[in-house]
Amino acid sequence: MDFQMRTPIYRSRPVDPTPARFGRCERINDFVVMSEGFSNVYLLETAGASVLVNSGMGMEAPVHHRNLSSHSDAPIGHLIFTQGHVDHVGGTAFFRELYPGLQVIAQSGNLEHQSYENRLAWFRARRAGFAFDDEFAAINREYRDHGYTDFNPQDAPTPDVLFDDRLELNVGGLDVVLIGCPGAETNDSLIVWLPQHRICLTGNLFGCPFGHFPNLSTIRGDRYRDALVCAQAAQTVLDLAPAMILYGHHAPVVGQDVIEAELTAFRDGTLYVHDETVKGMNQGKDVRTLMREISLPPELELGEGYGKVSWGVRSIWEHYSGWFHAESTTELYDIGPRSVDADLVELAGPDQIVDRAGQKLAADHPEEALHLLDIVLGHSPDHADARKLSRQVHQRLLEQSENMWLTRWLKHQLKLLDN
Structure with missing residues (x-):
């Protein structure tokens, strides 16, 4: 297809993540159910025990469970983390108690990432308060209105199975391929590939909302993310040629042509900003000059509702050179x-x-x-x-x-x- 003629998908998709809500759940097809939340939770029904992808935050887990149970009463045998952020792993203990013998699977960087998250729990919670305190207060009131008053605690779970690059499973006749993409969003990022259906569950591999420039350094306080690794993650998914992406936030992304166009723009746009930043560094330009000068060409348009190109320039500059800008x-x-x-x-x-x-x-x-x-x-x-x-x-x-x-x-x- 002509990628220059694409209408960027970010224009028609929401940006802000929102917490799980009672009833905000839908069946995607005859075997996938999605419960939306701070990060979406997916139930993959099989002829045997079902597969849960992510568990939500601790406080969200009972809401996700009630939502999913309204569509399916199948037992859950596996829980897969697409990454180690708190909104992906926090409800694990709740689901373990409901489903004894639940097998939790993650990429091998998961323990390191959770350790990093826990070390900075106080700092990160305080730093991110400006963005989420009002939202948490509102959802607490909403949960109480539904009779949910004894909030489930946040878990920091230890997975049962860890893998490095690739793990292939067959669960009740459903082929499930896990592919490690560490570093794209977290040091334990992975994708879930369902080859029989050409469906890819990516979590937040490309950032919170789909179709936006990657958030290479979040202002809530986080490690730098490598632009080259983010671009390679897009290539990994492109090589699978999925017909549907079940994303970490909001509705599925449907259509091989749309997915190919968007991931190509994400990959090439990220590489363009990386290369222009490096070129400017080698020309002796200071970081703020580059933040002003570098922008994406029209054919590589991406949203800047979550990450920003100018912030990406600074992240790349400091990822390579550190905090000393040699200005004073x-x-x-x-x-x-x-x-x-x-x-x-x-x-x-x-x-x-x-x-x-x-x-x-x-x-x-x-x-x-x-x-x-x-x-x-x-x-x-x-x-x-x-x-x-x-x-x-x-x-x-x-x-x-x-x-x-x-x-x-x-x-x-x-x-x-x-x-």
């Missing part, structure tokens, strides 16, 4: 730029800095205005005019944002400024 000797010491806020305010005067920030905003330079306001608010956090103008700047940036993470961050900052 001060980068090598533990005294940051905030340490001289008071000096700048004393020398220039807070009102004068706020006035200049207003001029920057009026000239449509909101980012520069924010730098100036941060100086004043770093010294005098209750400066009324600075807070008022900072709110206007954040509102302007919010109106321009099409990215989930950026939008939620800006809304959080607006709430703090209002309080």
